[in-house]
Amino acid sequence: MALAKESPPASSKNAADAEAAYRAHTRLWLRLLACTSLIEGELRRRFREEYDFTMPRFDVLAQLDREPSGLVLGELPKRLMVSAGNLTPIVDRLVEDGYITRTPSNLDRRVQIICMTVEGRKTFRRMAKSHGAWLAELLAEFPANRLDGLVGALDDVKGAVRNALQHREQT
Amino acid sequence: MALAKESPPASSKNAADAEAAYRAHTRLWLRLLACTSLIEGELRRRFREEYDFTMPRFDVLAQLDREPSGLVLGELPKRLMVSAGNLTPIVDRLVEDGYITRTPSNLDRRVQIICMTVEGRKTFRRMAKSHGAWLAELLAEFPANRLDGLVGALDDVKGAVRNALQHREQT
DNA sequence: AGGAAATAGTTTAGGCATAAAATAACTGGA
DNA sequence: TCCAGTTATTTTATGCCTAAACTATTTCCT
Numbered sequence: 001m002a003l004a005k006e007s008p009p010a011s012s013k014n015a016a017d018a019e020a021a022y023r024a025h026t027r028l029w030l031r032l033l034a035c036t037s038l039i040e041g042e043l044r045r046r047f048r049e050e051y052d053f054t055m056p057r058f059d060v061l062a063q064l065d066r067e068p069s070g071l072v073l074g075e076l077p078k079r080l081m082v083s084a085g086n087l088t089p090i091v092d093r094l095v096e097d098g099y100i101t102r103t104p105s106n107l108d109r110r111v112q113i114i115c116m117t118v119e120g121r122k123t124f125r126r127m128a129k130s131h132g133a134w135l136a137e138l139l140a141e142f143p144a145n146r147l148d149g150l151v152g153a154l155d156d157v158k159g160a161v162r163n164a165l166q167h168r169e170q171t
Numbered sequence: 172m173a174l175a176k177e178s179p180p181a182s183s184k185n186a187a188d189a190e191a192a193y194r195a196h197t198r199l200w201l202r203l204l205a206c207t208s209l210i211e212g213e214l215r216r217r218f219r220e221e222y223d224f225t226m227p228r229f230d231v232l233a234q235l236d237r238e239p240s241g242l243v244l245g246e247l248p249k250r251l252m253v254s255a256g257n258l259t260p261i262v263d264r265l266v267e268d269g270y271i272t273r274t275p276s277n278l279d280r281r282v283q284i285i286c287m288t289v290e291g292r293k294t295f296r297r298m299a300k301s302h303g304a305w306l307a308e309l310l311a312e313f314p315a316n317r318l319d320g321l322v323g324a325l326d327d328v329k330g331a332v333r334n335a336l337q338h339r340e341q342t
Numbered sequence: 343a344g345g346a347a348a349t350a351g352t353t354t355a356g357g358c359a360t361a362a363a364a365t366a367a368c369t370g371g372a
Numbered sequence: 373t374c375c376a377g378t379t380a381t382t383t384t385a386t387g388c389c390t391a392a393a394c395t396a397t398t399t400c401c402t
Contacts, residue, residue, distance in 0.1 A: 022303030024318045025310045029210060031325035036207040037252055038332050039200060044360080056388065074350060081208055086389050088352055093387095110350040110397050132193030139196045141331035146324065147195045153321045154202035160312035161209050215390085227358065245380060257359055259382055264357095281367050281380040 028157075039138060046134055051127055056082070056090055057099075058131070061116065061124040064100060070115030073102070099123060199328075210309060217305055222298055227253075227261055228270075229302070232287065232295040235271060241286030244273070270294060 040055070047053045063079050064071055073091065077084040091114060094100045099120030105111040116124065211226070218224045234250050235242055244262065248255040262285060265271045270291030276282040287295065 018307075019303075021315070022307050024315070024322075025306040026303055028310065028318055028322050028325075029306050031322050031329065032203065032207050032210070034252075035325050035328050035332070036203050038329060038336075039203070041252070041360095042332070042336060048361090054387070072350090081205075081212070082388090083390055084351065085353075085391080090388080108350085108398070112351075132190075132197055135196040135200050136189075136193050138332045138335045139199065139328065141334055142328050144192070144195070146327075147199055150321075150324045150328070151195075151199050151202050153317065153324070154199075154206050156317075157206050157310065157313050157321070158202065158209060161206070161213070161309045163312055164309045165209075165213060212390095219391090225357070243380090253358085254360055255381065256361080256383075261358080279368070279380085283381080 032157075039135075042138060043131070043134060046130070047127070050130065053127065056080075056086075057094060058124075058127060060087070060090060060094060061099060061120060062128070064114065064116040065121065065124055065128070067115075070101075070103075070113045072105075073112040073114050076114075094120070210306075213309060214302070214305060217301070218298070221301065224298065227251075228265060229295075229298060231258070231261060231265060232270060232291060233299070235285065235287040236292065236295055236299070238286075241272075241274075241284045243276075244283040244285055247285075265291070 044055055047055055047058060059080055060076060063076060073087075074084070076082075076087050076091075080087075091100070091102065095102050098117060101115050101117060103113045103115070105113055215226055218226055218229060230251055231247060234247060244258075245255070247253075247258050247262075251258075262271070262273065266273050266285075269288060272286050272288060274284045274286070276284055
């Protein structure tokens, strides 16, 4: 199969087919984006109103919650799929606010270990419970027996995109 | 069914069920977010590298593309689901760069009509073609015969969330 | 040992996002 | 008319996000 890279093959009767495929993929993308921004906007709003908190801060705490012994700072950008530079001020503020600690490793002075404080864990658990309830409320109308199927399809999308990216990276 | 709002019912054997439901919904949300940010990140990267352009700018042009007679500025925040204040500088720059025009209405001097220029339309069409091809490339591995089903499921998710939000708004 | 390359993290510059307040123009009624 | 309320848009303050350049440390090679 030829790899379409920039434009649909203009040479043949398949141009129309290619356009149609583009549209189908674009439609999927637009739906993904619409669902995500709808939900994200509402979650953001509630985090702010109810806890005066932001989602990126919550995401950092969520990663730390399952790591009793803390986490190397460098793990965060990978897990949260954000850039490292972005995290610096977010982690700074979480430290200032007493939710996490940042300790330089004494094996390698470049490395920092971050760890949730007792207070941070308590706050996080409270917010996580709301977070789950908010999602359940927002998605309540979507039939529960279709959840797993949808999650599976999204896993496949994720896998497909990851593979496509990896492929390209080797170029 | 009782409306779970803040926390799962602590009173009964159903607490575990509620927790399980939260997890299912949370799982769906995390997949949505993962797919969207994976694709969005790659699209953003390519827009920047290939066209020195950003997605929000592209999104504005996309709305204008189907409106030969232009669009009232106030329509954009609604259609793009972003705040009005956000659009001001984006529109400013698109005008500066010659992709669109901004004309005050003479029926109501508060209102502005924005309209794509010929140059803007040409540039947009070129980028839109790439955009479609990028998506087709990224999603190539996902079976084409499952696209429609997934789009339908996402439409249902979107509808469910919209209804939940409307419901809440009336409160 | 000593210097090049790699790695962890921060800083900088620029753009996107929101909420809330401000400005300007219109509308409708006393 | 005038003035209170509404609507369209911009401004301000704050935070997230990236890419690219930078600092500090470690590692690896000769």
